[in-house]
Amino acid sequence: MRKIPVAEAVGTTLCHDITRIVPGQEKGRAFKRGHVITPADIPKLQDLGKEHIFVWEKGDDLVHEDESALRLARHAAGPGLEWGEPNQGRVNLRATCDGLLKVQVDRLNMLNNLDGVIMSTLHNNRSVAAGQNVAGTRVIPLAIERHILEQAEAISSRPGPLISVKPFRSLWVGIVTTGSEVYTGRIQDGFCSVLKQKTAPYGARVLGQVIVPDDPGIISMEIRRFVGEGAELVLVTGGMSVDPDDVTPTGIRGTGAEVVFYGAPVLPGAMFMMAYLGHVAVCGLPGCVMFNKATVFDIVLPRIFAGERLSRGDMVALGHGGYCQECADCRYPDCSFGKSAMV
Template sequence: MIFGPNPSESAAGTILAHGLRVGAAWWPKGRLLSPADIDALHAAAIETVIVARLEAGDVAEDAAAAQLAARLAGDGCMVEPPVHGRCNIRAGADGLCLLDIDVLDAVNRLDPALTIATRAACAAVRAGEIVATVKVIPYAVPQTLVTAACAACHAPSVSVAAYRGQPAALVQTYLDDPNEKLFGKTERVLRQRLARLGSTMTILPTVPHTVDALAKALSEAPAGSLLLVQGASATIDPRDIIPEAIRRAGGHVERVGMPVDPGNLLCLGWLDGRAVIGLPGCARSPKRNGVDLVLERLLAGQPVGSGDIARMGVGGLLDDTAERGIPRARPPRLTIGAIVLAAGLSRRMGANKLLLDLGGAPVVRRTVEAALAAELPVLAMLGHESETVTAALEGLPIMQAHAACFADGMGATLAEAARAIPADWDGALVMLGDMPSIDPETIRGLIAAFDPERGRDIVYPLYEETRGHPVLWGRAHFAALAALSGDTGARGLLAANRLRTLAVPVDDPGVLADVDTPQAYAALQAMWPLRR
């Protein structure tokens, strides 16, 4: 193709390269100039135009785009008629966009004149959406180039794998008492998620969060169903409850953990030829997460093995949202410290609950260790049996203070703690000494959500729609905390500042688990090895 300025008198049969005003008319680029057009150019005193002139062996842009698109498009695709050198390929059904990336890269490297742009590999697409577009840059290219590009596509390189509508079955587990409200929410969200993929879901009876109970439920699940397990506790180890139950039922575990956030704590196994997915807590949210990536591939009939999940890491950092349970931490800019209240009398326990053994260390030490694991400076407020509690904390890099009026109650102790807060702290995370099972990641999430500049300077965790501990207080509230008294704590301040509070949903039952009674202590002892 010859491109450039050309005398108007000899431009008949060429293609106008740029839009041009001719008298009162506007001629768009791409116009094939006719003899009458040449007369109009002469009448408008336009002596030269920039045009494209096809040479022998050239093929026009639309024809070139159509040839290449027809070669690229595979199953589940529809090729549209070309317009202005562009030919779109659309999805013929809801499904996954499948690509031969090596072939597409090879064609795009042939010549800048031919371009192919696609959706991301394994992107979820709806029927009618564009999955790829072929654009020929100049007005014509050599047929030899188009032939070479089509030859490089030894097979269709863009296809859509339609969802197959496999039925699913959901089993949910519980630790103590079934939470019907939470179960209902999980069912609703998962039904909606599966409906988008053309699938239905059967609800199986809930079972205790134990290996035997879950293994039995999996073994008795309807044949042919994709199995979903929403556990009462997250899967954090290949020997945890859900993977062990898959093995106990006769299956095998493919992978525990995935490089997709949200969705890191997903577990994938196989039982009798069907997938078993141990769902992370984010599966209860309708926002896109790692569960969607796995479900989409499975329900489109695509292989999902450990290697496939490993490759999801590139592009696996999904969009963060305000609804996300634990927002990703912003770069550190505020100094946050932890106050551990360790002064109480333990009246209901009958002995100092802070000194009870938990996995080989006192309860209070476990609590402080959680704060230290979240990389916070710690101020421990001591009172009752302070010397013994001090000994329990020996060797930990923390500050300590004594609450002289600890016997007056938690409010009085918290007031003394507020008056002892170091001057450089922008926020104080108030932790109760008898709540040792809080995940350090939960603490980091509360700090990430803390934003005094936007008026969110009181932050607390929300587990199963119940407010928990710890509570993060901004500096603006230190004076009010210092004015507390008696045993009422800071509930009144939370109520008075509800417009400045932010509840952060978490998948951490530790935010509700204290050691107030012997029964609570026994339950925590039983759960401690599973959490750690």
Template sequence: MLRKVKVEEAIGKPLFHDLTGIMADGFKGVVFKRGHIVEESDIEKLKNIGKENLFVGELDYGFVHEEDAIKEVADDLIGENICYKDPSEGKITFKANSDGIFVTNRKGLFELNNEGDYTFATIPSYTKVFSGDNLVGGRIVPLFTKREEVENIKRIGQRYRPIFEVKKFHKLRVGIIITGNEIYTARIDDLFEPVIREKLSFYDHEILGIEKCPDDMNYIKNVAKGYLERKADLIVFSGGMSVDPDDITPTIIKDMSDKLIIQGIPVQPGNMLTVGIKDKTYLVGVPGASIHSKFTSFDIFLPRFFAKLDLKKEDFTELGEGGLLAGRKC
């Protein structure tokens, strides 16, 4: 049975849980670990961190300690490229053990946090991460919980598994098509090539070519077909993305795709982003905003292309809330 006793009465008994202290030198962390046998010499230190009473004893049948409760469910929640160490101070941290993109099953996460004693806080889903980055912090709020609660969380994890995972980035073969008569005839300088080269530089890739094309549908399609024949994973189109008579790029992407996933998304800058898929190749029309805006809709989805995620329309349309990127720190 668990009971509360004065610190002096706890001498010779094991601590029931980690004890945290905040020191004058700025240290905040574990001062005494769970299971530590209290000694007489510990009394002053315990009182210095505000402990006049301690829990000693064991839990009744049917209850689970905070650290056991969070560790027991961990493997039911995580997928590939995530690791963790034993809990400390009742908390467990899931970390990336590979570079990639962090993906959360949002419905599963909601159910976890809606269940009762458990809480899970994450970085935003689809964040680009590096090996060693913290992804998820999990704990139960009370010092212990019912066995039934643990089993409920495990069932949720198994239903949606994985709720948390890191998808590795792949090396992609990229074809780039820059459209516009004014670019093709060298009437004006192209500004897109240095932009796309910089954005791709963060990922492992091979550029199959950078072709400047006139506003001619057949010409552009033939260039794109050439990239497809060379097994491009991603074809990026620039120019001709607006609603003017000469802007034919969205039509080309629609015609060439097995499925047009989206034309226009609720994100600014980058409203006119257009995405289709041909076999396993993404065809992406990049709005002109990418030339003068550091972060646009294209930058949101570029990591997802390199992770080879199976993108659906709702992945784009759900971005309306928070889709106004102006002034946002990205």
């Protein structure tokens, strides 16, 4: 690259985008890479504070910022992602489907530790929508040394892609509502409509709902019945506290399910139970799921519908970022709640 005065630049070709910023109003591209400078452009460039421009000289062992960003995007992007054209040296990655964003955080940190290379993403294990931008990448200099870029490409693509989106799978869902007060009709159930609303965005197909008394044997029987009918997720509501009449955890254990965790380090949602009966996820849901906008259930739900089997370590890690501030104007998932430190 060679730097030349703007006043002498007529007829030369820009080798980088030039940005125009109007404080408080806009930031955008004033001149695009490849633009041939005309006499009329000189005062405009000077108004942007440009007294010099860069001219590309072939033969340098450097890779231009646009090409570098495209190469980084191609190497980092796994299934469920696509990328756009460079704009001011930056390339965005966007989801091609609704799904769960997966980021290899350790390798992302390695990449960003390289001089002159950056990749920024949304949080790992976040639910994203088709067409949503989930990451962006660029190099800091106008052109970067080839060997640094090649090192960044290796980190981005091996082993496996740095970033991907796991599409949500439509699951058959069975709902077991516990509570003698609901079973006898003393109060009306409010859980089922909430659960249908929360699971619908992931393509859930509800097999049905059954209301049972506080009897662990009956709870176990109905869970197993739903699994036998093809349920891929069973949601068991109510009776999750430590009161003597709350026997739902006993009923879930009575199925022979493997209990991964009971007592999640998340507020609201501490009385949540995560279990598996074979390959079928069984979730014991505390009452807060019905009343609070965002709970532990909202954190684990997208991972279940993305086909992940949560481990005890996954649940333990939810404690970091697991405290909901219960804002009057809830912005979840665009907030800190549920942003686990798990890498």
